[in-house]
Amino acid sequence: MTLVSFPLAPCQQQSVPGQTVAGNFPKPFMMICLSLSHKTPEGLLKLIQYFGNKADILEIRVDLLSEPSKLDFQSMLFPGHPPVVITNRMKKEGGGFKGDEKQRIEILEKAAEAGADFIDIEFATSQDLRASLVSRAKSLGCKVIMSFHDFEKTPDETTLLGLFSSMASAGADVVKIVTMARDQLDFFNFRPVFQESRGSGVPVIAFCMGEKGGFSRVVSPLLGGFLTFAAPDSSSQTAPGQIPLEKMRRLLAMLAPQPLP
DSSP states (O other): OOOOOOOOOSOOSSSOTTOEETTTEEOOSSOEEEEEOOSSHHHHHHHHHHHTTTSSEEEEEGGGSSSGGGOOHHHHSOTTOOOEEEEOOOGGGTOOOOSOHHHHHHHHHHHHHHTOSEEEEETTSOHHHHHHHHHHHHHTTOEEEEEEEESSOOOOHHHHHHHHHHHHHTTOSEEEEEEEOSSGGGGGGGHHHHHHHHHHOOOEEEEEESGGGHHHHHHGGGGTOSOEEEESSTTOOSSTTOEEHHHHHHHHHHHSSSOOO
């Protein structure tokens, strides 16, 4: 069997010179995004306050609130808050939002207006709603993570590369492609995506979900991935195969214990 290898990301430093997150924070090499969810806004705010200094960036899963339309983004995006990604995931891509598409997009627009650093919008969103939100977010200085999720399989290299190019052309500041691993080797299908990301300058989040994709969540930042996700603990996962924060920190420290000079 022929072994396939990835080239490592060219800069293995604790912070990446000249790069920032949301324009204010130095971007660490191997950035961890902690995904947070709760049924109530009050519970979510407590999680944000508790974990605010424990991760590089926070993802707020608005779609998992019992009543997301009642969320007050101003209380969540308080002065000095950590960089935040607001996600309001559609059902067909693993989310829990129960309203219609117009309501779902309106909530993301409110987040951008309130000062969210990033919003996550699915590439599968209808083109008119997606384009309108992307334009509005950019006008407000909010960066757009455009995402694609496949909970059944990992597409082939050509399909993944085509997805990356299409999302970059649609206005993504960061492209996110996450797929289900049926085999541990499925992650190697992302090799041309990482190469294209480095060549185009469009950051990418790319890894596999599920038991067989767990290692890809750890390896992805080494290959130049913009960030990787973690859960507060093993009982608080917002996606299949998500690794608890402290375990993720230990694994990344083992892989790159010392930054290069």
